Amino acid sequence: MRLSNMADYAVLTMTAAARHCGGARVAAAQLADETGLPVPTVQKLVSRLTAAGLLRSSRGAGGGLKLARPAAAITLADIVEAVEGPIALAPCGDSASGDCAHEAGCVARPHWALVSTAVRGALADVPLTRLTEGAR
Template identity: 50%
Template sequence: MMRLSKMTDYAVVMMGHMGQSTGRVFAATQIADGTGVPQPTVSKLLKELARGGLLVSIRGAQGGYRLDRTPDEITVAEIVQALEGPIALTACVDGADDSCHVESFCGMRGNWNKVNNAIRTALESVTLADMAVQPMAFPPAEPVREREEERI
């Protein structure tokens, strides 16, 4: 199973929370209170996201962090890359840090690049604004009156 780390999941939740108030400066405690992510984890992730160019750090008594761009300009791929490095499913795909000892004669390398590129493209097509939209848990119920009319 391919799975993103819990830290990356937390980062998307935190940034989604911040994206609901574009331009606002947040303290780590405010983000922790608003998301339920533990405050030490929030502090660590804020630093990593700022280092990744997704957040701006503001010093001073009224300081904190704010999004570097609007939520519709930040992609899920950027968040993943800021925390986990290049999106690479196997050691042999373009951008992977690891090397494989059979890479030079492996016939699968080109195919893994196709899969990796498809996943990267999918993650690049979803923005933070898209992630902030709450899907409906259940479809809207039909009005009772319409169902009664159908019986007649």
């Protein structure tokens, strides 16, 4: 099991943005420079992270990006879900899926939601502040 590159890059981008959390706004190009990611990738991530309410963007002089809420209130789960959608380790972990031919007799199905919840809980226990501490 692995996170996608985009989820990993979103964590890097948010960590870089959090280092600027003293109220200063930062440009996507600067975040790209600080993370070593291509500018188009960071721009795509910024769009998703803004739509998810994790970043706030403003245009014009003095514009740029900043965290939409304090870094301590943003978790790895928030970031991953902004890029990947809800955390579910198996398609049947979502009770509304119905896209598995073996669903009716599957003994594992009732347990996937529990496992997905545990993984999400582990990610939710890691605030963005913990990642910025390691980056200093």
